[in-house]
Amino acid sequence: MPKPLVKSVSTNYCVLSTNNLSISEKAELPDAVRLFYFRERNVSKNILVSACLLGENVKYSGGNNFSSKLTALLRRYDVNIIPICPEVLGGLPIPRLPAEIIAADIIDCNGQSVLAEFQRGADAVLQRAKQTHCRIAVLKENSPSCGSRFIYDGTFSGTLIEGEGLTTQLLRRHHIEVFSELNLAELENRLKKEYQDEEK
Ligand code: SF4
Numbered sequence: 518m519p520k521p522l523v524k525s526v527s528t529n530y531c532v533l534s535t536n537n538l539s540i541s542e543k544a545e546l547p548d549a550v551r552l553f554y555f556r557e558r559n560v561s562k563n564i565l566v567s568a569c570l571l572g573e574n575v576k577y578s579g580g581n582n583f584s585s586k587l588t589a590l591l592r593r594y595d596v597n598i599i600p601i602c603p604e605v606l607g608g609l610p611i612p613r614l615p616a617e618i619i620a621a622d623i624i625d626c627n628g629q630s631v632l633a634e635f636q637r638g639a640d641a642v643l644q645r646a647k648q649t650h651c652r653i654a655v656l657k658e659n660s661p662s663c664g665s666r667f668i669y670d671g672t673f674s675g676t677l678i679e680g681e682g683l684t685t686q687l688l689r690r691h692h693i694e695v696f697s698e699l700n701l702a703e704l705e706n707r708l709k710k711e712y713q714d715e716e717k
Pocket of ligand 1: 568569570575576577601602603604657660
């Protein structure tokens with residue numbers, strides 16, 4: 518991974534140029550460096566975003582779910598994007614077998630439980646949210662990690678049911694609001710409220 522270029526350092530802050538890094542490389546910066554980087558920006562504008570929605574090839578197939586509408590909205594509100602992929606953070610490879618939630622377990626299409634990796638990834642995302650003071654997340658709908666309204670039903674037949682992915686459940690238990698790329702109007706209302714409240 519190329520090293521971020523340290524432009525200047527003082528006792529209070531460190532200005533980093535991360536322009537030469539991809540989103541996934543920024544996500545992998547050591548926490549100490551990331552915290553320095555975000556300290557100089559308004560942390561209330563830090564938002565967790567599924568890396569696949571930003572065009573990172575982290576999904577199980579090796580592709581991504583880039584959403585131009587989402588990225589345009591995030592640019593309009595000048596938020597600080599914290600890209601995350603719980604499944605990769607949990608140690609799963611790219612590509613990997615598709616997995617679905619079945620009762621209290623998460624099983625890949627070969628019948629192996631990947632619950633431990635999903636849990637590790639969810640914990641890592643929560644830790645990152647706390648370190649960067651995120652109160653809002655935008656996560657990919659339908660995923661067994663990131664889904665916020667719908668997930669697949671566990672039959673690997675493409676059937677959706679109402680439900681939440683494992684990371685979404687954990688974030689919501691810690692009062693972090695989770696939106697998806699499919700409810701951008703709600704997300705925009707939330708961003709407007711957040712920044713109006715801040716200006717008062
Ligand atoms: S775990 Fe979430 S961020 Fe990672 S590929 Fe799946 S939906 Fe995208």
